[in-house]
Amino acid sequence: xxxxxxxxxxxxxxxxxxxxxxxLTLTAYQIGYVLYMRSQRNPIVNPVAIAVVIVxxxxxxxxxxxxxxxxxxxxxxxxxxxxxxxxxxxxxxxxSGLKGRVIPLxxxxxxxGLTSIFSAVGISYWLGADQAIVGxxxxxxxxxxxxxxxxxxxxxxxxxxxxxxxxxxxxGAILARFVLDGLGMKAWWQRGFAIGVAAxxxxxxxxxxxxxxxxxxxxxxxxLHGILGAVAIPMLAxxxxxx
Amino acid sequence: MIPGLVHILLWQGAGELVSxxxxxxxxxxxIGLVLLLGFLALRGPVPDxxxxxxxxxxQHLGLLFVPAATGVILFLxxxxxxxxxxxxxxxxxxxxxxxxxxxxxxxTSPGGDSE
Numbered sequence: 001x002x003x004x005x006x007x008x009x010x011x012x013x014x015x016x017x018x019x020x021x022x023x024l025t026l027t028a029y030q031i032g033y034v035l036y037m038r039s040q041r042n043p044i045v046n047p048v049a050i051a052v053v054i055v056x057x058x059x060x061x062x063x064x065x066x067x068x069x070x071x072x073x074x075x076x077x078x079x080x081x082x083x084x085x086x087x088x089x090x091x092x093x094x095x096s097g098l099k100g101r102v103i104p105l106x107x108x109x110x111x112x113g114l115t116s117i118f119s120a121v122g123i124s125y126w127l128g129a130d131q132a133i134v135g136x137x138x139x140x141x142x143x144x145x146x147x148x149x150x151x152x153x154x155x156x157x158x159x160x161x162x163x164x165x166x167x168x169x170x171x172g173a174i175l176a177r178f179v180l181d182g183l184g185m186k187a188w189w190q191r192g193f194a195i196g197v198a199a200x201x202x203x204x205x206x207x208x209x210x211x212x213x214x215x216x217x218x219x220x221x222x223x224l225h226g227i228l229g230a231v232a233i234p235m236l237a238x239x240x241x242x243x
Numbered sequence: 244m245i246p247g248l249v250h251i252l253l254w255q256g257a258g259e260l261v262s263x264x265x266x267x268x269x270x271x272x273x274i275g276l277v278l279l280l281g282f283l284a285l286r287g288p289v290p291d292x293x294x295x296x297x298x299x300x301x302q303h304l305g306l307l308f309v310p311a312a313t314g315v316i317l318f319l320x321x322x323x324x325x326x327x328x329x330x331x332x333x334x335x336x337x338x339x340x341x342x343x344x345x346x347x348x349x350x351t352s353p354g355g356d357s358e
Binding site: 140193198 | 322
């Protein structure tokens, strides 16, 4: 009669500790990452998107509320800040690429950044999306760890911001080629920079797989856009409609 | 790897302090990033142990936002209701952003789009 007790006890113990949430998060990401590598880094097979779906389905099956899951998974979440600081290293490595191109690159960065905000906010607002969605559009072209921090400070949803950032990255990585070919863009540094401004980390790994120079400039664009976004978006927020 | 991690955590701490006391509208880690960038610009090459930490983070940056992004399950009804607005906004915005960035680069570069 007592034989069935241990399993039940183990279950109660595990679901009360952060371990279950951590195992779930890391295993789901690992599955996503393996599939991504097997697909030869096809941007559509995005490891984060796969991991989110797996975790969401598991929470549903385990009947575990999201807040309870997050209590455990916050130990992974916490590292976002540390990862943000460490973005200084790829930016520093890319800085030599600025030489002789500072003015075009900075002008393009500002123009691209403003376009990303006002087109996304404008279209979603005009089509009647609610405030949480419109707010999460504001920083979605900035790399997700920074975008979430910015959103949090401004009172927008970090969750929706992260989701929109990931979807933007995937779309950018897939569509960039067609847009850039359509515009007759030939120089790798220009192609890479445009992808990095629009599609941050996911665009950057795509750019690296196409051409190293494109990757370097994409990484530089992502870093600079991150810094610019964190500084400028709070100042712009007052001019963005609906808030 | 540990010295690099300690180094980065200290810059994060410095960033949090500056954010808390001086620049409350900028997230602490971003200030830490800028401070570390300034430090590297002054003191030269990236230490190996720091490069190891940074490369590990950049390779698996996505893992770190899985917990927050999973919160999307709380927004599903809202997203379904505004699906068209979300899809159109994300699609058009990314295409416009790539196009505008590229065209500005092409027009303002002295050599046009030559390599």
